[in-house]
Amino acid sequence: MEEYYYQLIAHYFNKSINSEELQQLKYWVERNESNQRKFREVLRILEAAERYGQQPTSQAKSWALVANHVSQSLANEEPKPKIKKLGGWHRYAMAAMVVMVCGIGLLLFKSDRAKTGQQTIVKVISNPNGEQRSITMPDGSIVYLNAGSRMSYNAHFSTDKREVKLEGEAFFDVVHEARRPFVVRTGKVSTTVLGTSFNIKAFPAKAVEVTVETGKVGVVLQRANKKDIINFLLPNEQLLIDATTEKIVKQSINATDVSGWKQYKLVFYNMSMQDIAASIERAYDVKISFKQPRTAQLKLTAKFDKCGIKQVMEVLSKLAGTHYDIKQNNITIY
Amino acid sequence: MELNYRVLNDEDLIGLIKLNDGLALECLFNRYYQSLCRFIAIHLKDYSRAEELIADLFIKLWDNRSTQEIRSVKAYLFIAAKNMAINHAQRPKNKIDYCEDYESAVELPHTGPNPFDIISSKEAYHEMMQLIWLLPERQREVLLMSRLEDLDKNNIAAILGISVRTVETTLYQAIKTLQHMVKTSPNQL
Numbered sequence: 001m002e003e004y005y006y007q008l009i010a011h012y013f014n015k016s017i018n019s020e021e022l023q024q025l026k027y028w029v030e031r032n033e034s035n036q037r038k039f040r041e042v043l044r045i046l047e048a049a050e051r052y053g054q055q056p057t058s059q060a061k062s063w064a065l066v067a068n069h070v071s072q073s074l075a076n077e078e079p080k081p082k083i084k085k086l087g088g089w090h091r092y093a094m095a096a097m098v099v100m101v102c103g104i105g106l107l108l109f110k111s112d113r114a115k116t117g118q119q120t121i122v123k124v125i126s127n128p129n130g131e132q133r134s135i136t137m138p139d140g141s142i143v144y145l146n147a148g149s150r151m152s153y154n155a156h157f158s159t160d161k162r163e164v165k166l167e168g169e170a171f172f173d174v175v176h177e178a179r180r181p182f183v184v185r186t187g188k189v190s191t192t193v194l195g196t197s198f199n200i201k202a203f204p205a206k207a208v209e210v211t212v213e214t215g216k217v218g219v220v221l222q223r224a225n226k227k228d229i230i231n232f233l234l235p236n237e238q239l240l241i242d243a244t245t246e247k248i249v250k251q252s253i254n255a256t257d258v259s260g261w262k263q264y265k266l267v268f269y270n271m272s273m274q275d276i277a278a279s280i281e282r283a284y285d286v287k288i289s290f291k292q293p294r295t296a297q298l299k300l301t302a303k304f305d306k307c308g309i310k311q312v313m314e315v316l317s318k319l320a321g322t323h324y325d326i327k328q329n330n331i332t333i334y
Numbered sequence: 335m336e337l338n339y340r341v342l343n344d345e346d347l348i349g350l351i352k353l354n355d356g357l358a359l360e361c362l363f364n365r366y367y368q369s370l371c372r373f374i375a376i377h378l379k380d381y382s383r384a385e386e387l388i389a390d391l392f393i394k395l396w397d398n399r400s401t402q403e404i405r406s407v408k409a410y411l412f413i414a415a416k417n418m419a420i421n422h423a424q425r426p427k428n429k430i431d432y433c434e435d436y437e438s439a440v441e442l443p444h445t446g447p448n449p450f451d452i453i454s455s456k457e458a459y460h461e462m463m464q465l466i467w468l469l470p471e472r473q474r475e476v477l478l479m480s481r482l483e484d485l486d487k488n489n490i491a492a493i494l495g496i497s498v499r500t501v502e503t504t505l506y507q508a509i510k511t512l513q514h515m516v517k518t519s520p521n522q523l
Contacts, residue, residue, distance in 0.1 A: 045466075046481065048466060058385060062385050
């Protein structure tokens with residue numbers, strides 16, 4: 001019988017007692033002095049037991065030990081980064097286009113092999129600026145995720161469709177499956193394919209750009225209270241969709257230039273310095289600021305092939321007639 | 335990104351760890367680190383050693399991620415932690431004040447800080463903690479485990495391999511034993 005009241009005291013101490021139990025406990029405690037003493041004593045025991053071993057831990061230090069081990073074990077398992085040496089120096093200068101090939105190009109592939117597990121779990125892959133990687137999807141499709149971009153998908157694609165959410169830029173090489181469309185969601189715009197390769201650029205507060213390299217792609221813009229707009233794209237066609245103004249532009253383009261980033265090429269066609277700077281910030285993990293706002297509006301066309309940041313900045317400032325200054329990761333254009 | 339992880343249950347996290355996901359391991363680590371350290375301190379007097387052992391535990395969990403089948407992650411972590419503590423204490427080279435030695439544990443001049451020394455020196459619970467240290471091992475274990483946030487009666491039963499009812503009676507016995515000790519203690523708490 002007494003054990004029951006001791007349990008009630010424990011519930012009371014844990015703040016998990018219900019009103020009926022509380023009533024019973026109150027009655028028991030008030031019955032006599034001996035019960036009151038026991039009540040206080042049990043509380044003191046529980047309090048002491050609660051405080052036992054409670055002390056600041058060096059959790060961060062311990063995690064650093066574990067994290068160090070984890071990164072080492074992953075580094076040992078994955079194939080070593082491929083370092084590809086390219087020929088000598090080549091420079092091609094054409095009209096308003098500059099092609100530069102640097103002495104050394106570093107190809108770093110981090111493959112996130114999504115092994116087929118049985119759980120339904122959302123997999124999120126996020127690239128910081130300056131880092132890109134290729135991902136092999138559960139269906140064998142390959143996704144190249146650009147720097148400063150992030151995608152998520154169900155680790156186990158559902159049986160009726162293959163769905164991916166994207167924020168930023170990625171190139172998709174989709175394995176053909178007639179019964180299971182591959183859908184890329186970028187806010188209100190979704191791109192549906194059966195099996196093709198295409199590039200999507202969808203950074204926050206920017207127009208979504210879909211560019212097709214092979215096959216046929218359907219792009220849907222969802223609109224509130226209105227019919228969705230559907231566009232079909234063929235190779236070397238690009239669709240620019242502004243989800244807020246609902247303005248849509250279709251144009252012809254060299255699709256391999258658009259997806260050049262996955263070979264560490266940067267191609268800018270008649271692009272504002274501001275947008276070019278945003279691409280460079282993501283690709284090289286730097287911060288670019290303009291001393292004169294007018295420079296940011298300048299439009300340029302340029303092409304870079306595996307160049308270091310200094311070479312890129314050298315060429316851009318020559319084209320734009322400006323100067324630049326690099327301090328660690330901060331670049332100022334003036 | 336971490337947002338998504340925090341809502342995942344332990345078993346989902348283990349699934350991600352099998353896919354080489356270090357963030358999932360970190361999430362599981364943060365979830366149980368404090369409790370595991372406190373739990374292992376029931377068996378070890380050296381708190382900093384306890385922390386090292388828990389770091390080791392997660393390293394082992396990572397290394398065996400592809401081979402190990404874990405049904406209940408929580409029970410697995412606590413059982414493995416206890417085994418590590420016992421193995422550690424039985425290693426002859428390490429001079430650990432293992433709790434089997436009740437008397438010496440209390441009388442030994444302690445070289446390093448240990449859980450009850452640190453707290454008891456400042457707290458009014460000093461003597462009660464010393465008495466807890468003197469409890470029979472199983473009673474002390476159940477009493478202290480019952481105060482760990484992450485563990486309920488069912489968890490304790492699963493980890494110790496006893497019935498829920500035994501957990502309840504052991505807890506009751508622990509309190510009764512302590513009350514008796516208080517009564518007979520010369521200091522009269």
